Amino acid sequence: MLKYSELREKIGIKPLLDEDNSQAYVTHYLYNRDNGSAHYFEEPAIEYFSKLNEHSSLLTQKKLSFKWDIPFPSPDKPKFKFIDLFAGIGGLRLAYQKEGGKCVFSSEYNKFAKVTYEANFGEVPFGDITKIDEKQIPDHDVLLAGFPCQPFSIAGVSKKKSLGRQHGFLDETQGTLFFDIARIIKEKRPRAFMLENVKNLVSHDKGRTFEVIYNALDELNYTIHFRVLDGKYFVPQHRERIVIVGFDRNVFEGKDDFQFPALPDPDKKIRDILDEEIEAKYTLSDKLWNYLQGYAAKHKAKGNGFGFGLTNLDGISRTMSARYYKDGAEILIPQEDVNPRRLTPRECARLQGFPDDYRIPVSDNQAYRQFGNSVVMPLMNAVAKEVVKVLDRFDG
Known part of the structure; x- marks a missing residue:
């Protein structure tokens, strides 16, 4: 065949x-x-x-x-359908496929992330979500989105109220990528959704950004649950993200009784994800290492906390970011008798909880960007388990 x-x-x-x-x-x-x-x-x-x-x-x-x-085909007998928006390299997809879900639609803007996504799932994501007609997206049970956080404009709300005009919170989000999530939810009415974003979404613009998001989802008649969760309970990395879960009140009548997962004891160590043999190219050059030390010393003298992160091998790392490809400064691995080194792309994948059979078909720099932008997959899977429990309970 x-x-x-x-x-x-x-x-x-x-x-x-x-x-x-x-x-x-x-x-x-x-x-x-x-x-x-x-x-x-x-x-x-x-x-x-x-x-x-x-x-x-x-x-x-x-x-x-x-x-x-392909490494990660859909389950033979899927239990539910989901879509994967702002899909990146498929961390959320992996989390929900593990619980028996079938992805019926994906969208991702970055062309290099598309390469990695297709290599692992056999599917090329659609591009710019702002140009996709929500009516052309298949019906689904769960909507997933790790959407970018853009500034939200709430100007004019108080003026509209003072003039006695009705306004919808969906109107406030036009011009942001969250609006595209909202319009798809409004049209397709998934039974549930899970959104993921940076921790600072909660405090952005003195909390007004999150208020707009919450009210937009509430106006769509979904019961909303949210919590800031740390990946350190599943991988050796301090990585806090806000997770927002919603259930359609038309289906669950506000009785979903969703609970965020109980988190295991944090016992992960950075040495657990490291390879024994490392290519010399990942060791910092004298020039770069001297620069990072000088930069840290300059900011320490000013009372700032900026600088490189030399990781305790028996502890956990700082948060890996998409800028890791530049110098690896936030997570440096100490080595005997030589300069410290960056993580390899495979070690970055492990730091995010991706299995070792996950394919990395792009350059190191692109891989660093992709894993730095991705999610702690086991943490998202723990949330997925609880979402699917609600779906199963009401299916039964």
């Missing part, structure tokens, strides 16, 4: 070149042929195949047979 890796070569799946979403349509069609969502992608997919000499008629007749030889 034909393998997906062979098929992708024959039909030219190259995520870096998918500017018109044609490859996204094809891979989404192939991924959804068995679950009732294929019709959302069928026409553009068949048009793409019609330009090829081989396999086009088989696809049209829905007889194209192949085997998914």
